[in-house]
Amino acid sequence: MIPALIVVHVLCVVFWIGGVAFVTTVMFPMLQKMDSSFEQVMTFQRVEHRFARQVRLYLALVGLTGGLLLYLQGTHRLLFSTQGLGITLMLLAWMWYFLVLLFERRLFKALFGRPEKFDTRKVFRGLAIFHWVILGLSLLAVAVGVWQGHGGAL
Numbered sequence: 001m002i003p004a005l006i007v008v009h010v011l012c013v014v015f016w017i018g019g020v021a022f023v024t025t026v027m028f029p030m031l032q033k034m035d036s037s038f039e040q041v042m043t044f045q046r047v048e049h050r051f052a053r054q055v056r057l058y059l060a061l062v063g064l065t066g067g068l069l070l071y072l073q074g075t076h077r078l079l080f081s082t083q084g085l086g087i088t089l090m091l092l093a094w095m096w097y098f099l100v101l102l103f104e105r106r107l108f109k110a111l112f113g114r115p116e117k118f119d120t121r122k123v124f125r126g127l128a129i130f131h132w133v134i135l136g137l138s139l140l141a142v143a144v145g146v147w148q149g150h151g152g153a154l
């Protein structure tokens with residue numbers, strides 16, 4: 001049971017964080033080079049909207065398998081301790097994405113609702129930085145999780 005849960009957990013993480021890495025390292029540099037701000041906003045919204053639908057599924061599966069793993073292995077006791085740093089970072093990353101998806105519509109409205117009020121270049125620079133931060137946190141969670149999961153001490 002436990003190996004099967006880890007397989008599903010990690011496969012979902014691969015699709016999910018792989019997608020975030022693609023958006024951050026390929027899509028944003030491409031968007032930032034576009035001349036038309038209308039084209040920028042439309043392309044971004046189409047890609048993010050489609051990806052957000054997939055992320056909802058990954059979020060549910062990763063949360064479910066991660067929660068079951070914690071419960072079955074009794075490792076919930078390690079949360080917020082040095083020994084459990086990997087799983088704590090996973091939980092924080094998961095909660096961060098959960099909040100972003102929860103407020104996705106409002107965020108999009110605030111960012112793109114009144115294009116005449118904002119400098120689109122600045123908005124995209126901010127969004128690119130935001131994606132780098134969340135990608136960094138996700139990769140840190142993966143790195144520390146794998147390190148500690150395979151006997152690495154901190």
Ligand code: HEM
Pocket residue numbers: 006009010013017062063065066067069070073075087090091093094137138139141142145146147148149150
């Ligand atoms: C509610 C959120 C999450 C919980 C409760 C959770 C919990 C867990 C647990 C208990 C394990 C098994 C660790 C072991 O037995 O050694 C695990 C493995 C793993 N998790 Fe998570 N996780 C969550 C979210 C995430 C996220 C968001 C990521 C990626 C950013 C992630 C990446 C991984 C990876 C790569 C492993 C495999 C580690 C290994 O090599 O054994 N998890 N997770």
